[in-house]
Amino acid sequence: MSSAAVTAVGCIGPARLTAGFDAFRRLDLWAQTEVYGDLDLVSYGELVRIADQIRLQGRGGAGFPFARKLTAVAESARRRSLPTVVVVNATEGEPAAWKDKMLLNRAPHLVIDGAALVASALRAREIVFGIADDGVAGDSLLAALRERQHLPAPPRVVTVPHRFLSGEGGALVRGINGEAHIPPGKKVRASDSGVDGLPTLLSNAETFAQLAVAVSIGVEEYTRVGLPEEPGTVLLTVSGSARQPSIIETPTGVPLKEVLRICGATPGQGVLTGGYHGRWITPEAASQAEVSRRGFAEVGGALGAGIIIPLGDDTCPLGEVARVMHYLAAESAGQCGPCRLGMPEMARLVNSVLDGTGSPDAVHAVAGATKGRGACSHPDGTARFALSALETFVEDVSAHLYHNGCGRPVKGVLPIPEGPDDGGANHRLEVDWSRCDGHGLCAHILPEMVRLDSNGFPAFPGAPVPAWLEPQARRAVDMCPALALRLTRTASAPAPDARRRAERQRAAKQRAARTDRSIKRTHG
Amino acid sequence: MPRASTKRVKEPVQTTSSRTGRPRRRPFLLLATGGTAVLATLTAANLTEWGRFATAYLFVTLNFYIGVVSLVSLSLTVMAGLVSTDRIILKIGHRVLFQGIHRATAILAMVALGIHIAVKVLAAHAALGDAVVPFFSQGRSLFIGFGTIAAYLMLLSFWVGIARIRFIGRARPWLWRVLHCSAYASWLVALAHGLNAGRPAATWVVVSYLACVIGVSLALLVRLYTRFGRYAPGTRAERAIGVNAQTAVIPRFQDTRVPLAAPRSPVDVRPESSQPADLSRLDDGSYEYAPVTSPGYAPNFGQAQYGQASPASPPAPPPPPSAPPPAEYADPRYRDDLDDPAWQDEWAEAEYAEPGYPDEAYRTDTYAEEYQHDYWAEGDQSREVPLGRWTPPPGERPRLRLITNNDAPAGPRQPRSQPRGRQRGSAEDYRAG
Secondary structure, eight states, X not given: OOTTSOOEEEEESSOSTTTTTTTOSSOOHHHHHXXXXXXXXXXXXXXXXXXXXXXXXXXXXXXXXXXXXXXXXXXXXHHHTOOEEEEEEEOOOOTTOOHHHHXXXXXXXXXXXXXXXXXXXXXXXXXXXXXXXXXXXXXXXXXXXXXXXXXXXXEEEEEEOOOGGGGSHHHHHHHHXXXXXXXXXXXXXXXXXXXXXXXXXXXXXXXXXXXXXXXXXXXHHHHTSBOSSXXXXXXXXXXXXXXXXXXXXXXXXXXXXXXXXXXXXXXXXXXXXXXXXXXXXXXXXXXXXXXXXXXXXXTTOOOTTTEEEEEXXXXXXXXXXXXXHXXXXXXXXXXXXXXXXXXXXXXXXXXXXXXXXXXXXXXXXXXXXXXXXXXXXXXXXXXXXHHHHHHHOHHHHHHHHHSSOOOOOOOOOSOOXXXXXXXXXXXXXXXXXXXXOOOOHXXXXXXXXXXXXXXXXXXXXXXXXXGGGHHHHHHHHHXXXXXXXXXXXXXXXXOOHHHHHHHHHHHHHHHHHSSOOSSOOOOO | OOOOXXXXXXXXXXXXXXXXXXXXOOHHHHHHHHHHHHHHHHHHHTTSHHHHHHHHHHHHHHHHHHXXXXXXXXXXXXXXXXXXXXXXXXXXXXXXXXXXXXXXXXXXHHHHHHHXXXXXXXXXXXXXXXXXXXXXXXXXXXXXXXXXXXXXXXXXXXXXXXXXXXXXXXXXXXXXXXXXXXXXXXXXXXXXXXXXXXXXXXXXXXXXXXXXXXXXXXXXXXXXXXXXXXXXXXXXXXXXXXXXXXXXXXXXXXXXOOXXXXXXXXXBOOOXXXXXXXXXXXXXXOEEEOOOOOSSOOOOTTOOOTTXXXXXXXXXXXXXXXXXXXXXXXXXXXGTTOOOTTSOOGGGGOOOOSOOOOGGGGOHHHHHHHHTOOTGGGXXXXXXXXXXXXXXXXXXXXXXXXXOTTSOOOOOOOOOOOOSSSOTTOGGGTTOO
């Protein structure tokens, strides 16, 4: 889904997060009060009790129990006599995830309510909203915050670069602190030391929204819906080969097959659950799976942040996986050797399976070499993604290895951001083959991207050079003895940043100047 | 890392943005600061007597020797640059190393040249015009003019070396090499200047420079021979163009290619006497270097494994039996920020009491028929949804609601009604509870 497409929203059963969506396109403060009534702030003990009884788990992918997180932060603050900070993580760095942007665009006050509840319970010093710089959710959130004149803690909105690792907790905290926006080298619990070294409660935007819903409608009403062990609803983002890509709010326990049917999707060759750090499941498993953490885990998938991507029948699954592997390798933070070199190697090996020259065992081996080695779990998640793909698409793998391929094109069903929101990667490495003489210095300087084949000539993926590799790429271009390398701008490379920012600001001013401020033509 | 500027004016909500990466270095700023600091130190030192003595001593030393430093650095630059083009003896890493030496000594030579010119002008050994125009002063030695010429050629060569990237594409790449060869001319002229413009050079100095010149000339001849010999038409073709067994493949870590034996037909390796044993003959008669394998695929940093099979070694062994797929990745991605194993999810062990839904309702053919129905095309509809283990409360059949006003334009605004009870988030809500 690009930022220009409007996302359809559907709801199975009673609407919780999507309440009022059919009456209002965007719930401003007045509409929010109409739909949900007033919000009564609750005490800390009461909030912990509510979160415990509704068994609220983080919706950002980790599924950590929210009540535990609350008590951990409160304990840490009490022990060290420090104020706390509440961070709402709405960055959503995964390209296929759209639910947080939808929430911020259509029901921002729900998220703000949840953050206000937690902030008042913890007596937080401030509330920080982390959003990505793709310009989708920022205007709506700022408008909503302007309407709320009195919050328990002063709000702050921090815009972070829209990269895959932006949504990682440690990376977001570092970005808020003004450091480089990559995961920290040493794992530090945010509940111990987060923003400005204070105990920080960091959670996904949807988690806060669920908390606000629970406080508004009560625990009994909330747990009426869904499974006993995972009550409530989840937001699923269904894209891929679905005829109608949409965000579906569904109670837990509903079969995945129903959700896919509603979106006009068959499982096809397989379904990706949990995003690019999740797992693929076979069509048979998809027809038996039910929407819940346990249900997905039973069939070998992962609920994660609720990203469901059914792969149709007319695209080459291994080609899609290889494309995404190169993207994930480029999205490495670049600070840990095993990830920086091992991930391109994994991507290359998946490509070699695609070409028929490799084997899945080699992918297993490299995945084993990168697993657990690194500051964050980016290589682990990528390895999970790749290995589950090789296990799910067995026929396709054998078709590529033993025959001349599967014969299907790669249609690009799995979304990869390209263009101006690409995290700054605007250049591609290209070789003038009439000048290249196989010196091999480029492979020595840029091993993350360039490998020498058996004849000594360089081979590298066609993916754009990631931002953290650009200085090295320039060195490689400079040092080629034959002057055969060059860096070319990609077709959708953006204009200088200042111009785009000025355009966006101008558009935002025009929008704000309209008398009808509340119902805007926002996205999602 | 500086934060981007916050929008302060008329903005009740503070906004900031963060950027990836480290702050961009400003070399010019650093240089300017460094230069100013040096000048300030010199000026301050001249206020004390020992400071003046030290400054004078420094000046005299520079006067005598900085030119020598520049010339020696220039010689090293030329030699390192020439050595780094070698492909016969050097490996790729060595070439990169010599390139680094070449660039470092070039910078040193330019800096020393600048100081040399400044000191000589300050010491009145050359007029200011001499630094700009060769043979400017009539009465001075001829070789000072040589120095000016050498300096210009050096400057040209330096700039061409820095601006190397600009010669890709637009200008002809061969032009770069032609322009950069002005370094040789600059070196010879600088030698003439250095040995004759100042005090007479000692014999050993002249002899060593002569040896360097002869060495560089020989190396240059070898280089020209290899380069033009390779592309000369009609000569006997070499084994492969662009391939040099020692420099072609230097993997950073062990190559993890799978041997050709799996899954294709096994490779027939016949160690013939005329070929090295690392070549293997394929079915169609061509040759392929035997791929390297290892008991494990662990990265093996620093060891180049190409072509090291001993003459009597057997063909490459088949790949090891595949390791059992890891049972369960421990989901570190989903561990959020708490690693303590004691903090496990204790709710995951709940038992399942409700039976599952009947499977025959979801046969493939029924599903295929249902798939043809496009829910969204019919607009908003409330349709019953078959459910799984979630049993709704009695008397209630949950329906599917498709929210269709996603694209709807803004309708007429509802009249604003008084909110019930307190304002949301009013001031009394602080410190509630």
